Amino acid sequence: MKIIRSREMLAAEIKGYQKKQQSIGFVPTMGYLHEGHLALVAAAKQENEIVVMSIFVNPAQFGPNEDLESYPRDEVHDRKLAEANGVDLLFIPSVEVMYPENLTAEIHVKQRISVLDGAARPGHFDGVVTVLAKLFHLVQPTNAYFGQKDAQQVAVVEGFVADYFFPVTIRVIPTVREQDGLAKSSRNVYLTAQERKEAAVIHEALVKAREQLSKTRDREAILANIRSFIDKQTTHHGMVYLDMYQYPSFEAVTDWMIRLLLPFVYNIRRPD
Amino acid sequence: MKIIRSREMLAAEIKGYQKKQQSIGFVPTMGYLHEGHLALVAAAKQENEIVVMSIFVNPAQFGPNEDLESYPRDEVHDRKLAEANGVDLLFIPSVEVMYPENLTAEIHVKQRISVLDGAARPGHFDGVVTVLAKLFHLVQPTNAYFGQKDAQQVAVVEGFVADYFFPVTIRVIPTVREQDGLAKSSRNVYLTAQERKEAAVIHEALVKAREQLSKTRDREAILANIRSFIDKQTTHHGMVYLDMYQYPSFEAVTDWMIRLLLPFVYNIRRPD
Missing domain, CATH: 3.30.1300.10 (Pantoate-beta-alanine ligase, C-terminal domain)
Structure with a gap:
């Protein structure tokens, strides 16, 4: 498994896959991987020649009173899990790599967000689609994998991808649950x-x-x-x-x- | 020269170019072609294996009191000029093809627009980057060509492409002028x-x-x-x-x- 931290090195790897006409399955995550993420990897593995995972705790999708600082992180464990589950390329950018400058243009979600997280977390989905636009352009995936658990996120991402004709297929994978039915989530450690x-x-x-x-x-x-x-x-x-x-x-x-x-x-x- | 009007047929052609690993030069236009556009085509021709041109008078970049209705159009002449100048694929979508539904997420330009057209034409550059995001995803160009004449547009497009890491190189081509120095422009007919x-x-x-x-x-x-x-x-x-x-x-x-x-x-x- 390759671990890449710069945009330039990622671009070189992606160009290599494209030269070989390899399909790319992409699993964007915030790390602290659990079986929910691994179900996305398994689906990506089955449906694509190459699996790329990103680990990036995206500041743009956290509100000022939310858990950006305390969000659980364990890169060493994540790397082991990703490798063991067949991820080919693990992209772990810094905030500086993903947000090198102030944005000339901002993306604001306008539909599907008047309730639930869209209402409770102002700006959250703006941050989600902003980082996804960047990641989709860097990784240029054939398919991208999201968990059904975050249903409003899936609806927003599907809308955004359809809006701008991103050349990627969004694949939605069923929620993975603990034995007692609780949805697996990195935040369950709280x-x-x-x-x-x-x-x-x-x-x-x-x-x-x-x-x-x-x-x-x-x-x-x-x-x-x-x-x-x-x-x-x-x-x-x-x-x-x-x-x-x-x-x-x-x-x-x-x-x-x-x-x-x-x-x-x-x-x-x-x-x- | 192929003339394509649907997203699905365009996607199939683009997939064909990618299979053959052909570089794509893209010239987005609003039609009523003049020598300024043809200079973009010439540069695209020189630097890429395939040249794609779009003709689309984009309603989103016109204000309510602007010249959307009267903007000059001559598709028959444009098709002749494009073909004679070596365009391989001419994409002429309708408004319905480019804007099939209300957008879930909107793009708003925030920098580089406090003066000039950015100030005089509110929403203009939002419309420009919105349609370019769509076109870039449909055409997936290696290089995209813009005229230096529209300097603020070039600055906004370069900023937008850098913001979101679009995998395209923006090529800026010098202004083409009439004998007396007036910049060539479709609107000169006014x-x-x-x-x-x-x-x-x-x-x-x-x-x-x-x-x-x-x-x-x-x-x-x-x-x-x-x-x-x-x-x-x-x-x-x-x-x-x-x-x-x-x-x-x-x-x-x-x-x-x-x-x-x-x-x-x-x-x-x-x-x-």
Whole structure:
């Protein structure tokens, strides 16, 4: 596995793959790899000749009171996991490599972000698409891999890629869960033992909501039931939102036949 | 020469060039071709194996009171000129092909636009970089060709391409002028016979300004001289601005050793 830290050396490697007409599968990450990331790598491995992973904790997608400083990092472990799982090229740029100068032009997400993380984390998705535009141009992937766990991110990225005709196919891979149903996430390390135990309620509540959806279309009733279920199952929780939206517009549910989304999020800020 | 109007057919052609490892020179235009465009084609022809030209009058870069409707168009003539000058692929998309849906994310130019066209035409450069992002992703050029005539556009495009690491080299080609020095421009057809005659003053004034720059660093004096020169040589003029800036920042001149820009612009609105 090659480890590359500069744009110039990455460009030379990518040119080499293109000369050999090799397809490139790209897995952009913020590191602290877990089985969710590895599922993306496995899909990339299966569908492409070359797998490129990036590890970059992107400051542009963190708000001023968020966890940029404390976001978990473990490069040595990440390198071992990436190599063991067949990553061909690991790109680990510094902030200076990714943001060498002030931007002449900024990208602002306008659709699909009026709710959930889009509302709770102003500028977050601007930072996501900004770094992805840069990474897509550097890596020039055939396919890029994202986890379904971050459903609003997937909707924004799919919209952005369609907007500007990026020559890449976005592949969305199902959420990988712990045994008790909690979605794997680098930020799970923030949970105390008690919180970790109670966090299983998130997936239980999702399953419960899906059951109810087969019986009723009463959005308010479902949400109230789920909220009371979560309240009962937990000693305390930092739930920021609980709601139900149409996918991928993230607008109110109007068409019950198409994909629904019922997300829960606990606070992304590191507990003091 | 192939004429292509759909994104899907363009993608197939581009894939074919990439399979053969052919370099692609790209000349984006709004059509109504003149020798300025043909100089871009000639440079592209010399430096690449394949030359792709686009003709698209991009609504996003026109303001509400500008000349979108009346912008000169002559597709039959353009096709002849493109073919005669060795263009391999001419892409002529409709507005629906380039803007199939509302954008999920918008691009806004923030630097290099506080003066000149950036100030006089709000949103103009947002429209320019938006359509270029789309075109660059569709054509995937090795090199893209722009005329030095539109100096602020060149500065914005170079900044934008550097911001997001687009894998394309921007090539800037010197302005092509009429015998009397007027820069070739599709919009010159808007001039009456009298205006066309007097328009030669623009280049004369630029030459005069360059002479004065070799003798003095007094910005105000140079601009006053040039303004009075233009006033004397013309019966009337629709000059929007006359100023002098540092290139490519388009900020006040502070470093006389680096590239200066002294632009004149007459009104881009079609005279009533």
